[in-house]
Amino acid sequence: MSNLDGDSSPKIHVETPPMSASAPSEDRHTPATGSGGFSGILRRWKREDLMKRGSLALRGIALLFSLISFVIMASNKHGDWxxxxxxxxxxYLLAIAILSILYTGCQVFRQTQELSTAKQLLQPRMAAMIDFFGDQIIAYLLISSASSAVPITNRMREGADNIFTDSSAAAISMSIFxxxxxxxxxxxxxxxxSTQSYI
Amino acid sequence: MSNLDGDSSPKIHVETPPMSASAPSEDRHTPATGSGGFSGILRRWKREDLMKRGSLALRGIALLFSLISFVIMASNKHGDWxxxxxxxxxxYLLAIAILSILYTGCQVFRQTQELSTAKQLLQPRMAAMIDFFGDQIIAYLLISSASSAVPITNRMREGADNIFTDSSAAAISMSIFxxxxxxxxxxxxxxxxSTQSYI
Structure with a gap:
């Protein structure tokens, strides 16, 4: 009744601000299922979309770094010792770089397919398991291979600092990234x- | 009405089986919040208690293995090379073993205190963050230190297989466990x- 004399159009959009990106600070202490239906679901979708794109970007960057590491190490032949x-x-570093390229390449391919066609190639439950254990295992393998290659490179650089040791150091850095x-x-x-409902 | 002629005592406990340990296979496709109040909450408490004891046991075993690794490596002095x-x-292996002892020791102390006095020493939110990032970082450091020590031990064992290389190999294995x-x-x-409500 009283908003007929003012401009009534802002009144319609009063409920929309909680859907914006700055909203998460408000629902910090309320569970996601209880935050009033529609806007809660929209917020959840937005967060899941952001996570999907974030993990695609991270795997893409990991693929790039693994590729660089592989190329530098595979071309690191300068004769003699x-x-x-x-x-x-x-x-070992080379082998793990290849494994990492294969894994991240497959994941990036699958995720871009899913984003463009909007349908799932794997069952969500199976996909979440593969994602988590795959990421975790490849991460452990990468840090393991980089760590194993560091001491011998250090020792070589104490004696002589040439293109061979420099290339090795570069490949190690790329694996760490x-x-x-x-x-x-x-x-x-x-x-x-963890947020899948079956656990 | 019909169970008056049979023995009626089993009827009283008909609702209890869903609380037992074999229940998780039944609620695989229903969210935890919607599985009928009381028994759902009981099941959740039971699962959380199991996880609490499980993580305490795992950290206790990790503490033990780190201690063995530390003792073996620190006493690994046999003169000359x-x-x-x-x-x-x-x-590096020794340093990371010490870090791991400190971290797991503090965590085991805190968790046993919490189990015996039934009150939280830290805020749940802060505790969950410290738990997760602490475990993850120490795990990465342990695999890194073990991997870095493997190649030099391999190379020494090609030449001579003595008490020094055997002790090193034992310490590396303990770090990997x-x-x-x-x-x-x-x-x-x-x-x-992830199951904290504030995310």
């Missing part, structure tokens, strides 16, 4: 896995 | 963190 395949640490991306991605996947 | 402190990998326990504990902590 300066061949990467004479040292088990560097062979890929590890960081996958470690964050594993946290996101773990959250997704 | 067979001193652990001549090699950065072994010093501690890592496995903390990796599982990190999964449990991640689940606890």
């Amino acid at each position: 300066r061949n990467f395949d004479k040292y088990e640490e560097y062979r 890929a590890f960081l991306c996958l470690a964050v991605s594993a946290i996101i996947s773990g959250y997704k896995l | 067979r001193n652990f402190d001549k090699y950065e990998e072994y010093r 501690a890592f496995l326990c903390l990796a599982v504990s990190a999964i449990i902590s991640g689940y606890k963190l």
Whole structure:
């Protein structure tokens, strides 16, 4: 009754602000299921969409870093003792980089397919399990391979600092960056896995 | 009416079986909040209690393995080149074992205190964050230190197989076992963190 003399159009949109991006500070202490139906569901969808794109981006970056690490290490042959395949640490680093490329490549392919066609290639439950354990295992493998290659590179650089040791150090750094991306991605996947209703 | 001619006592306990340990297979597809009040809450309490004891046990075992790793490596001095402190990998392994002992020791102390006095020493939200990130970071550090120490031990064992290399290998194995326990504990902590209502 009283809003007929003012402009009544802002009144219609009074309920929409809780859907905006700044809303999460408001529902900090209320469970998601009890925050009043429609806007709660919209907020949840928005958060899930953000997580989906975030994990796609992280895996894409991890794929890129693994690829760079693989290329640098595979081309690291300069004759005599300066061949990467004479040292088990560097062979291990290369193998794990290849594994990481395969895993992140498949995941990025699947996620882009799902985003463009809007249908699931795997069952959600199975996908959440594969996501979480895959991310976690590849992250552990990457940090393990990078750590194993560090000491021998350090020791070589004490003696001589040449293109072979520099390339090794670069490949190790790229593997560590890929590890960081996958470690964050594993946290996101773990959250997704835990919020599935079947646990 | 009809159970008056049979024995009526089993009828009283008809509602209790869903609370038993084999129940989770039944509520696989229903959300925990909607599974009928009382028994759902009881089931949830039981699961949380199991997780609490499980993570305490895992951290206790991780503490034990870290301690063994620390003792073996710290006593690994046999003169000349067979001193652990001549090699950065072994010093790193020792340092991470000490960190892991401190972390798991504090966590086990806090959890036993909480179980015996039934009150929280930290805010639940802060505790869940510390649990998850602590477990995850120490797990990464443990696998990193074990991986870095493996190649030099391999190389030494190619030349000579003595008490020094055997002790190093034992310490590395103990660190890897501690890592496995903390990796599982990190999964449990991640689940606890995700099911907090504030996310």
